[in-house]
Amino acid sequence: MLTFKGALFFALVGIAFMIKNPLHKRGFLRAQGIITDYERGKKDGKEVFFARVKFPCKEEEILFTDDTPLRKKPTFGTIVDVLYDRKNPQHAEIEGNFSIIFPWIFILIAFIILIFNLKQYFIF
Numbered sequence: 001m002l003t004f005k006g007a008l009f010f011a012l013v014g015i016a017f018m019i020k021n022p023l024h025k026r027g028f029l030r031a032q033g034i035i036t037d038y039e040r041g042k043k044d045g046k047e048v049f050f051a052r053v054k055f056p057c058k059e060e061e062i063l064f065t066d067d068t069p070l071r072k073k074p075t076f077g078t079i080v081d082v083l084y085d086r087k088n089p090q091h092a093e094i095e096g097n098f099s100i101i102f103p104w105i106f107i108l109i110a111f112i113i114l115i116f117n118l119k120q121y122f123i124f
Helices: 004-020 098-122
Strands: 028-043 046-057 060-065 079-085 092-094
Touching (some): 046 092
Antiparallel strands (some): 028 046, 079 092
């Protein structure tokens, strides 16, 4: 059975992943972008696609290639939510990518372990 030490471990791992990801480290801003193109690549011997997105930032437009591989070709003209680093707008991701959600999974696991352990102490 997982204990408070397990909850602490999962919380620390989640926080470490947040610190490692610059979007979490320095904070991020949101914008709406549009898919303008894609790049082809290979992953595990299968063809994948990486969306190229353009979004407005201050007085200029930023163009970046998202790092998340897609199995299907992205549709040109699709409007997507973008998260970008306020100090370096070129470092951006399409919102909803697993790297943004991933740290919170560990923190959620830690919270569930903590609730389960507290429940055992307070229920006779």
